[in-house]
Amino acid sequence: MKTIDDFVLLIQHEIGLPVTAEHIGEGLDSVPGWDSLHLLTLLTALERETGRSVSMPDVLEATTLRDIYDLVAVTET
Numbered sequence: 312m313k314t315i316d317d318f319v320l321l322i323q324h325e326i327g328l329p330v331t332a333e334h335i336g337e338g339l340d341s342v343p344g345w346d347s348l349h350l351l352t353l354l355t356a357l358e359r360e361t362g363r364s365v366s367m368p369d370v371l372e373a374t375t376l377r378d379i380y381d382l383v384a385v386t387e388t
Contacts, residue, residue: 312360318380325356335376342376357383 312318315332322330328344339345350370357365361383373379 312383315380321356321360322353326352335380338374339376353379
């Protein structure tokens with residue numbers, strides 16, 4: 312996962328929520344349809360997509376989708 316757009320598409324396809332890049336910085340409680348089950352589904356999808364484990368405690372501390380993206384984003388060097 313290299314871009315925020317990849318992340319948004321993953322959320323749309325894996326979870327089925329109509330999120331856009333505008334939702335990324337909003338609090339999770341403001342994301343349309345978001346609930347704790349979506350967080351677990353997203354965590355599973357991210358681990359499958361990236362091939363890396365993602366720290367559950369770090370994800371639980373996230374307050375926005377941007378926070379979650381920042382935990383898993385691959386930066387080009």
